[in-house]
Amino acid sequence: MAYDSATIKLRSGESHRNFPWNDQSVLEPQFQSPYSTEAVLTMIKDGTYPSKFATFLRTQTQVDEEFGVVSNKSKHIRMKGHEENLSCTLLFQKELTPSDVGKLNRLVIPKIHAVTYFPNVFGIAEAKNNEMDVDIEVVFYDKLMRSWNFRYCYWNSSQSYVFTRGWNRFVKDKKLRAKDIIAFYVCEPINLRRGEESFSLIDVIYYNEDHEKKQCFEEKEDAKKALGNMLSSSDEVEEKDEGQETKDIKDFDALHSPNNSAQKGLRLFGVCIS
Known part of the structure; x- marks a missing residue:
């Protein structure tokens, strides 16, 4: 990669390359243009070239806020x-x-x-x-x-x-x-x-329809697991709060008794559910 970056400056990118051009390396000539040959080679030798080039790529990629399109x-x-x-x-x-x-x-x-x-x-x-x-x-x-x-x-x-x-x-x-x-x-x-x-x-x-189906299936499986965890958690709470459950049953019976004038509904864990 160092050779490929150096040859862009030394030989205008026309010599043999070790790696094919890609979306990032195609912008290297633009990145190197403000620097002298000596400056580019120094960056390659001291290892600062990749980080400076990455910074250049970030600054070049600007988002068009009106259309939500990347300008580069x-x-x-x-x-x-x-x-x-x-x-x-x-x-x-x-x-x-x-x-x-x-x-x-x-x-x-x-x-x-x-x-x-x-x-x-x-x-x-x-x-x-x-x-x-x-x-x-x-x-x-x-x-x-x-x-x-x-x-x-x-x-x-x-x-x-x-x-x-x-x-x-x-x-x-x-x-x-x-x-x-x-x-x-x-x-x-x-x-x-x-x-x-x-x-x-x-x-x-x-x-890619298969990818979407797989993603949908995974989302459903995650939802099932979450629901299972929630139900398991509820079971644990119910086991720990048997006294509360007995109280809720009594509340339910009292709520539906003929002598009760309160709002009709179901009380679950002390909360009235209409």
Whole structure:
């Protein structure tokens, strides 16, 4: 790891690495940029590099309070056909609904993301003074570097932004279901060279139903144990307070006697329960 950190400064990160790039190491060049080569090597030698880099990561990761989103969205992704990883910036994610993967053959893009990251199809329709749906073609790649072409349009009838043609094929190929998450990125090689271009990436995060069932089962088992402990505790209390129990029975009998004018109810451990 020390060698990998040093080679970023000494050789611009283009030499052999002992460990592949990851979400943290991809930020090391940015961390090292204010320091001289001598300063970076000194930190590595005296062992202060990891702690200072960890501090840098904490200060770089800031939470957007308005949307609850982490502002540092850089992710390191290795894709087929690329010898080095790609630096990919997350644009947005969406959890798929039953209608997104159903017979409607369309994906609804939330308006806030559509107007921020995708071409302005609504503006095109307004410019043409056209009440008909305006569509364009957008291209994304997956991690296998296969291209996916989607018809992207604005529906005047429902005032929504959608993927139509091409989406159904993507759903079937990826075997998507409701609660799966699709993520949209813009990617570029770490060491961008002349002639290379950034591109758009679409990725899938599959919903782990088995994990949720296991978690639900564990929660139920914990609840059963807690209930069992509570009942056991109650049994111990009852054994210790047999005299109190006898008193409660007498209170109950007195409460329901014809001569009693008090409030009707059940007294348990001296407390009246209506």
